[in-house]
Each structure stands twice: as structure tokens, then as C-alpha cells.
Amino acid sequence: MSFYTIKALVLRYLYLYTRTPVRIVELIFWPLVHLLVWGYLTRFLQQNVGDDFPHEITFLIGAVILWDILFRAQQGVAIFFLEDVWSRNLLNIFAAPVTNADYLGSTYAVGMMRAGVTSVMLGGLSALLYSFNVFQLSWALIPFVFNLLIFGWALGMISTALIVRWGPAAETLAWAVPFFIQPFAAVYYPVDYLPTALQWVAKLLPCSYVFEGMRDVLKDGVVNWAELGIATGLNVVYLAAAGVLFVRVMNTAREKGLLTKFASQ
Amino acid sequence: MKPPILKVRDLTKKFGNVTSVNGVSLDIADGEILGLLGANGAGKTTVINMVLGIVTPTGGHIEVFGKELMANRIEVLRSTNFCSTYTQLPGNLRVWQNLKVFGQIYRVPDLKARIDEVLEILEISHLKERVSGELSAGEGTRLNLCKALLNRPRLLLLDEPTASLDPDIADKVRKVVKRIRDEEGTTILYTSHNMRDVEEVCDRVVFMHKGKVLFTGTSEEILHHFEEKSLEDVFIRVARSGDIESNRERKEGGS
Numbered sequence: 001m002s003f004y005t006i007k008a009l010v011l012r013y014l015y016l017y018t019r020t021p022v023r024i025v026e027l028i029f030w031p032l033v034h035l036l037v038w039g040y041l042t043r044f045l046q047q048n049v050g051d052d053f054p055h056e057i058t059f060l061i062g063a064v065i066l067w068d069i070l071f072r073a074q075q076g077v078a079i080f081f082l083e084d085v086w087s088r089n090l091l092n093i094f095a096a097p098v099t100n101a102d103y104l105g106s107t108y109a110v111g112m113m114r115a116g117v118t119s120v121m122l123g124g125l126s127a128l129l130y131s132f133n134v135f136q137l138s139w140a141l142i143p144f145v146f147n148l149l150i151f152g153w154a155l156g157m158i159s160t161a162l163i164v165r166w167g168p169a170a171e172t173l174a175w176a177v178p179f180f181i182q183p184f185a186a187v188y189y190p191v192d193y194l195p196t197a198l199q200w201v202a203k204l205l206p207c208s209y210v211f212e213g214m215r216d217v218l219k220d221g222v223v224n225w226a227e228l229g230i231a232t233g234l235n236v237v238y239l240a241a242a243g244v245l246f247v248r249v250m251n252t253a254r255e256k257g258l259l260t261k262f263a264s265q
Numbered sequence: 266m267k268p269p270i271l272k273v274r275d276l277t278k279k280f281g282n283v284t285s286v287n288g289v290s291l292d293i294a295d296g297e298i299l300g301l302l303g304a305n306g307a308g309k310t311t312v313i314n315m316v317l318g319i320v321t322p323t324g325g326h327i328e329v330f331g332k333e334l335m336a337n338r339i340e341v342l343r344s345t346n347f348c349s350t351y352t353q354l355p356g357n358l359r360v361w362q363n364l365k366v367f368g369q370i371y372r373v374p375d376l377k378a379r380i381d382e383v384l385e386i387l388e389i390s391h392l393k394e395r396v397s398g399e400l401s402a403g404e405g406t407r408l409n410l411c412k413a414l415l416n417r418p419r420l421l422l423l424d425e426p427t428a429s430l431d432p433d434i435a436d437k438v439r440k441v442v443k444r445i446r447d448e449e450g451t452t453i454l455y456t457s458h459n460m461r462d463v464e465e466v467c468d469r470v471v472f473m474h475k476g477k478v479l480f481t482g483t484s485e486e487i488l489h490h491f492e493e494k495s496l497e498d499v500f501i502r503v504a505r506s507g508d509i510e511s512n513r514e515r516k517e518g519g520s
């Protein structure tokens with residue numbers, strides 16, 4: 001693994017972002033829209049229903065928004081990789097002195113940067129827009145969102161691996177990856193409501209802690225940092241697993257000539 | 266005698282039950298331009314991809330700079346480069362941005378000056394600020410060639426570099442290829458199905474058909490071997506005859 005090579009690959013991503021404003025929109029637009037809708041809707045409910053409006057309603061709003069953040073992170077990442085495949089540039093990269101570790105290192109670095117940019121921006125805005133009102137979730141939101149973005153990154157890498165391995169036929173499947181885990185992720189209902197066996201599945205998914213944590217914050221205003229820590233730990237595991245899968249798929253791709261197949265289409 | 270820069274032995278690649286490359290052996294000497302000639306589907310690109318390590322051989326052995334390829338892949342690739350009609354640099358980056366990224370990946374010293382130099386060599390200095398995806402096919406190929414020259418490779422693999430070029434630019438590219446070899450001693454593997462390329466640029470030719478090497482030698486030796494007047498005639502005959510092995514046996518049997 002070479003820092004210098006990783007730096008060059010990251011530079012390439014940065015050029016892509018500055019050259020393509022649409023990507024910046026993707027990075028900032030959706031989280032921003034969600035922040036505004038969530039903030040104003042909560043404010044509206046509180047002013048009209050009073051302080052004792054049902055938690056379940058805010059749970060649902062929060063769930064919808066956080067889920068969408070996860071979903072968009074996964075899609076954004078997958079598109080990002082696939083453009084490399086489709087633009088026939090992946091061959092240039094892998095025929096250059098770039099190891100799998102270099103390539104993965106650069107994607108992790110870019111993933112962190114993306115998550116960082118979005119989180120800092122959300123933090124700044126929620127401070128600006130809601131610091132003077134009753135909106136409680138503003139600051140606690142940031143580590144939650146950061147974890148979702150990282151998990152989305154791992155899922156995006158897994159989706160890409162599926163598409164590289166099984167070709168365009170696997171695309172619908174790959175785009176649906178987040179929905180395979182949705183029932184177990186405790187998005188709209190607490191983990192306790194799942195059968196015991198499925199509760200274990202939920203506990204293995206970093207996003208379930210985020211959704212549980214979101215409900216805790218809304219109900220009691222307390223951030224469960226221990227659970228957030230578990231989510232972060234699991235995310236590291238998922239990133240590593242996605243990396244291993246990616247390397248294996250790349251080796252299969254070399255065997256079966258998959259990269260060159262994409263290239264000559 | 267110096268050891269060959271590229272040594273390929275019994276190289277085979279099967280994709281499922283299709284055998285794309287079937288027992289290919291070839292050597293390229295230091296500073297030599299070797300033409301890999303053959304019809305579409307002969308297996309030329311697959312050979313190049315295996316030498317770059319982006320396709321894993323089913324069997325056989327590849328040595329570059331006297332080193333086994335897969336065990337020394339990264340080290341070998343640092344002094345190798347390639348240009349192919351099948352790949353493009355990211356279309357939404359500017360020409361200089363693409364060259365800067367690849368220059369850094371290949372650790373090119375004094376990169377700024379080298380970028381200007383390669384743009385000059387291929388006569389596209391005026392395109393430096395342009396967006397790569399907006400270049401014409403010919404300009405794009407020349408940008409790819411710029412990338413391929415950036416690191417002053419010892420071994421340069423060119424996969425049909427003149428395929429999308431008009432005759433004028435194709436002629437310029439051929440001259441650049443020869444100049445690079447003459448001035449820098451670069452060893453070059455050059456695939457083509459264009460007779461002009463082979464006659465003008467290559468010192469020696471490996472003639473491939475259906476994954477196998479039919480003949481290796483200079484253009485004159487090929488003409489003599491196949492008893493034809495032009496390489497074009499040899500090419501057409503090989504492409505149409507289907508199974509050249511029996512064809513030659515028939516000829517030999519008849520004489």
C-alpha cells in the first residue's frame with residue numbers, strides 16, 4: 001500500500017467532484033432537503049399538537065429521512081464505482097502500478113471525506129437554523145448520519161462487486177441491496193418487535209443501532225453513546241468485509257476477463 | 266546476447282469453453298518493435314491484457330525484464346505502459362488533470378515538464394485545457410498515447426493505436442512510435458490488422474490466427490513463407506482459409 005498512489009487516486013476523485021457539479025449536489029442536496037423537512041415538520045407538529053404529541057409520529061419521520069440518507073449513500077457510491085467500470089477507465093487503473101490495497105485505500109479515504117463533508121455541513125446548518133428552537137436532535141444527528149453514510153458506503157461497494165461479478169443482469173438486484181436488510185434494520189419499529197432470531201440479525205447491522213438511537217433521542221433526549229460505538233465498530237467490520245469481497249471479485253474478474261468485457265462493450 | 270524484455274511461453278487463455286489464446290510463445294528483444302498481427306478475434310488483445318496482468322492466464326509463463334510477471338507485477342508495471350483503443354481516460358476531467366493523475370500514479374519525476382513534453386510529442390499541446398470527453402476519437406487516442414509515454418516506459422504495449430485515426434494522424438502516430446524507440450530505446454509490442462503499420466513500424470511480426478502463432482519473422486520472411494506478393498494478400502488468405510494448418514500441409518504436400 002502506497003500513500004503516494006492513494007493520494008493520486010484521491011486527487012482523481014476530487015477532480016471528478018469539481019468537474020461535475022451534479023456530484024456536489026448529490027453530496028449536499030439530499031441531506032439538506034431532509035434536514036429542512038425534518039426540522040420544519042417537527043416544529044409544525046410541536047406548535048400545533050403541543051408538547052405531548054405522540055412520539056410515534058416523529059419516529060416515523062425520522063426513520064423515513066434516515067433511511068433515505070442510507071439509501072442515497074449506497075446508490076451514490078455504487079454509481080461512483082460503476083462509472084469507472086463503464087467509462088473503461090478501470091483497465092487504465094489496474095494496468096498501472098496500483099495494488100488492490102491502494103485502490104481500496106483511496107475509496108475508503110473518499111468515503112470518509114464524503115461522509116465528513118455531509119456531516120459537517122448538516123452540523124453547521126442545524127446549528128444555524130434550529131439552535132434557537134426546540135428541535136432537539138440537531139447535534140446528536142451528526143454521528144448518526146456519519147455512521148449511516150459509512151454503512152451506505154460499505155453497501156455500495158458490495159452492490160458494485162455484485163454488478164462487476166454478475167454483469168448488468170445483476171443491476172436490479174444490486175440496487176435493491178439496502179432493501180434486503182430493511183426488514184431487519186429496525187427502521188420503522190424497535191428491534192424488540194422482531195422475533196428473537198431476527199433480533200440477532202438486527203444486532204449485526206450497524207444501521208439498527210442508528211434507528212434505535214434515533215428513537216431514544218426523540219423520546220428521552222438521551223444519546224446512547226455505547227450503542228453508537230457498537231455501530232461504528234460494526235461499520236469497520238463491514239467496510240473490511242466489503243473490501244475483501246471487492247478484492248475477490250477483482251480476482252474473479254481477471255480470471256473471467258470481466259473488466260475487459262465491460263471495456264469492449 | 267541480452268535477455269529479452271518480454272518472454273512469453275505457451276501462453277493460453279480459456280474463457281469458459283472458448284480458447285482465445287492457445288499456446289502462444291514470443292520474445293521481444295531490447296529496443297525491438299514487434300508487431301502482433303491478426304484478424305479480429307485472433308487473440309491479440311487477450312495477449313496484451315495478460316502481459317498487463319488484467320487477465321489471468323489459464324496456462325503458460327510470462328517474464329518481463331527477466332522477472333516472473335505475477336510475482337513482480339507492480340514493479341514491472343512501473344516501467345511498462347499501454348495504450349488501447351478499448352479504454353478511455355475519465356471523460357469529465359481536463360486533459361492535464363488526467364495526465365497529472367496518471368503521472369502521479371506512475372511517479373513521474375518533474376511531472377509538469379513531462380506533461381508538456383508528451384503533449385508536444387503527439388502535437389496536442391493546444392488541447393491541454395480541454396475536457397477529455399469532448400475530444401474527437403483521434404484526439405482521444407493521442408491523449409491515451411500521451412498517458413502511455415508519461416513514465417518513459419521500457420516496455421510499451423500498443424493495442425491497435427491507429428485504429429480510429431485518419432491516414433494523416435495515423436502516419437504521425439507511426440512516426441512517433443518509431444521516434445520513441447530510436448530516441449529512448451523503448452521496446453514495443455504493437456498489435457494491428459493494418460498492413461501499413463506492420464510494414465512501416467515493426468522490425469518483426471508475429472502472425473496470429475485463432476489464438477495460435479502461425480508464423481514469426483520479418484515481413485519478407487512472411488511473404489516468402491506464404492508465397493504471396495503482399496502482406497495484405499497473406500492476411501486475407503489466412504483470414505479466409507479458416508484452418509491454415511491444413512492449408513499449409515496441402516501446399517507442402519502438393520509441391
Ligand SMILES: Nc1ncnc2c1ncn2[C@@H]1O[C@H](COP(=O)(O)OP(=O)(O)O)[C@@H](O)[C@H]1O
Nearest residue numbers: 256257258261280285305306307308309310311
Ligand atoms: N472477456 C472475455 N470473455 C469471453 N470471451 C472473450 C473475452 N475477451 C476476448 N474473448 C474472446 O477471445 C477471442 C479473442 O479476442 P481478442 O483477444 O479480443 O482478439 P483480437 O484482439 O485479436 O481481436 C474472441 O473470440 C473473443 O470473443
Ligand SMILES: [Mg+2]
Nearest residue numbers: 309310311424
Ligand atoms: Mg483487439
